[in-house]
Amino acid sequence: MISDLDQFCAQYGCTPSLRIEAPGRVNLIGEHIDYLGGCVMPVAIEPKITLLVAPESNGGKIELWSAEQEDTKYKISPKDFTPKTIPEEHWLNYAIGVMGAYAEQGVMTPGCRVGIFSTLPAGAGLSSSAALETAFALLIEELSGQSCSILERALRCQRAEHEWVGVPCGIMDQLSVGAGLKNHALLIDCQEQSIKPVRLPKGLNLVVADSGVKHALADGEYRERRQACEAALEILHENSWRNISLESVLKNQDALGDRLFKRARHAVTEMQRVNEFSDALINNQIPKMAQLMQDSHHSLRDDFEVSCPELDVLVDAGFAFGVEKGHAGSRMTGAGFGGSTIHLVHESIASSFIEHLRSRYQKAFGRELNCFITQASDGARLQPLNTLKPAL
Known part of the structure; x- marks a missing residue:
């Protein structure tokens, strides 16, 4: 297999001087409440987006090439932040948006050549978008010499997703990608914008299963859920x-109506579940963790209505395996409408657990399941410049 470095050299005819890695993330619990000011519990994972970068004058242009698009290169002006509307160019809006968000703060992106490589499946609910945004933010900071805090970086990336991509996301994804810590989950208070690392139990693996249903958050369903919660908040006469x-919520069920009542019930019960899950994780209470994850998934399925048959089959299969055999919890992760499930399992049974999931999925849908084992990883990072050498 040709290395990322050799591919970059073949495409650009030069050697990069900077490597940036930004991980994906899974969320253990706390779904669709980051934009409501709730607490969430994500984990940065090993699959990642990698940028190789060669600073160039290029007339100030930023040249982008993605390994997934082979020979197609794109040139972007550091002063033109107009969103792309052609579908095959839509992914460029993540980079353009971050450049625009930094430019609003007086930080311009120097000319450079960028190679983009990914081990994160797009549309699988693993925050490939936040990883790409965060990687570009680090690129801008490194080349401009103007760095900022993890929180400020996350806020700029969030603005890029709001204004350039059209997804009114919360701050969870960008913070978890930027602040991830090996062997830890992050308890993020999205209202206070604070982060508390919580160590994961030793011997516990993360198993991620891609449902095979690609989600597209800009298509309106995500925005509708957020707007529904805002409408419910107004009816409840509260500001938080x-x-x-x-x-x-129960007392105001008639005033809310069926749809808003269900959205509101998910919001308040999910916030409570995060608090209980954090305590259970700290105290290594595996059965309690598993129950809370199951309750979370059922709430997302029934009250928030963001699951799908593939996600439900995978979660049910996880619990059918049995806590007594080493299963510690399953649920959908991310915004839903497809994407992935996250499963906590003891490392000794991870392989047999995956075979169990694949068998159940194949039987239900007649196709193979993409599934992998991962660990909690560190957040986005730069690699020392002098360690990059192409193969001889």
Whole structure:
């Protein structure tokens, strides 16, 4: 297999001087509440997006090439932040948006040549978009010499996704990609914008299963869920979901109506589940963790209505394996509408657990399941410049 470095050299005829890696993420619990100011519990994972970068004058142009698109290169002006509308160029808006968000702060992107490589499947709910945004943010900071905090970087990337991509996301993905810590989950308070690392139990593996259903968050369903929660908040006469109890939601069921009632019930119960899950994780209470993950998935399926048959089959298969055999919890991860499931399993049974999932999935849908084992990893990072050498 040709290395990333050799591919870059073949495409550009020069050697890169900078390597940037940004991981994907899974969320253990706390779904669709980051944009409501709730707490969430993501984990940065090993699959990642890698940028190889060669600073160039190029008339100030930024030249982009993705290994997934073979010979197609794109040139972007560092002063033109107009979103791309052609479908095959839409992914460029993540880079253009980050450049625009930094330019708003007076930080311009120097000319460079960029190679983009990924071991993250796009549309699988593993935050490939936030990884790409964060990697470009680090690129801009390194080449411009103007760095910022992990939080400020995440906020700029979030703005890029809001304004250039059209997805009104919360801050979870960008923070988890930027602040990930090996062997830890992150308890992120999205209202206070604070991060508390929580160590994962030793011997626990993360198994990620791609449902095979690609989600596209800019198509309106994600925005509708957020708007529904905002409408429910107004009916409840509150300015923060952190102030709302389940009792209040139940008392106002008629005023909310069926759809908004279900959205509100998910919001308040999911916030409570995150608090309980954090305590269970700290105290290594595996059965409690598993139950909370199952309850979370059922709420996302029934009240928030963002699951799909493939996700449901995978989660049910996880629990059918049995906690007594080493299963510690399963749920959909990410915004839903397809994407992936996350499963916590003891490392000794991870391989047999995957075979179990594949068998159940094949039987239900007649196709193979893409599934992998991963670990909690560190967040986005730069590689020392002098370690990059092409193969001889």
